[in-house]
Amino acid sequence: xxxxxxxxxxxxxxxxxxxxxxxxxxxxxxxxxxxxxxxxxxxxxxxxxxxxxxxxxxxxxxxxxxxxxxxxxxxxxxxxxxxxxxxxxxxxxxxxxxxxxxxxxxxxxxxxxxxxxxxxxxxxxxxxxxxxxxxxxxxxxxxxxxxxxxxxxxxxxxxxxxxxxxxxxxxxxxxxxxxxxxxxxxxxxxxxxxxxxxxxxxxxxx
Numbered sequence: 001x002x003x004x005x006x007x008x009x010x011x012x013x014x015x016x017x018x019x020x021x022x023x024x025x026x027x028x029x030x031x032x033x034x035x036x037x038x039x040x041x042x043x044x045x046x047x048x049x050x051x052x053x054x055x056x057x058x059x060x061x062x063x064x065x066x067x068x069x070x071x072x073x074x075x076x077x078x079x080x081x082x083x084x085x086x087x088x089x090x091x092x093x094x095x096x097x098x099x100x101x102x103x104x105x106x107x108x109x110x111x112x113x114x115x116x117x118x119x120x121x122x123x124x125x126x127x128x129x130x131x132x133x134x135x136x137x138x139x140x141x142x143x144x145x146x147x148x149x150x151x152x153x154x155x156x157x158x159x160x161x162x163x164x165x166x167x168x169x170x171x172x173x174x175x176x177x178x179x180x181x182x183x184x185x186x187x188x189x190x191x192x193x194x195x196x197x198x199x200x201x202x203x204x205x206x
Contacts (some may be wrong), residue, residue, distance in 0.1 A: 008127030011137035013183025056164035071120020112172035126176035
């Protein structure tokens with residue numbers, strides 16, 4: 001089993017990179033585990049306070065459960081991956097069954113932040129992008145998917161996203177084996193990474 005971590009700032013193009021990689025392999029060969037699925041449940045917090053939750057700091061993630069699930073997959077056990085709603089800021093009752101496969105991609109802004117998780121990764125990737133480009137993508141995404149106005153997104157970017165990126169996300173670039181500049185637009189880097197993964201899989205099959 002090959003475990004790959006793909007990190008990078010909000011709006012850097014991580015999802016595009018992941019989708020491009022997955023599209024190059026047969027169904028069942030690769031499974032993606034989003035870091036976002038492991039946000040801690042906030043149902044005990046009053047609704048008006050949930051919108052103030054800082055999702056960009058390591059303390060917001062239940063790392064122990066994510067690591068536990070990765071270990072179970074590595075040992076050949078299926079897991080029930082949690083799901084999280086950004087609209088209610090709560091963990092949902094529904095789970096997603098995940099069975100062991102040849103390649104697991106763990107994707108999220110803070111994936112390279114947790115040491116125990118980092119040590120489980122065979123390949124560590126950091127997707128880099130210009131801050132202005134990231135902000136534009138975040139505005140487009142949050143207005144459509146999370147019901148926020150452009151001004152709400154900009155205020156949050158200045159108050160939370162930017163300082164958290166500088167404090168927690170950008171420093172993890174030092175742990176990356178591969179850095180993909182220009183985010184999802186860097187088709188050459190994505191193809192090289194996919195070819196490398198394929199080569200490792202071929203070796204494992206021998």
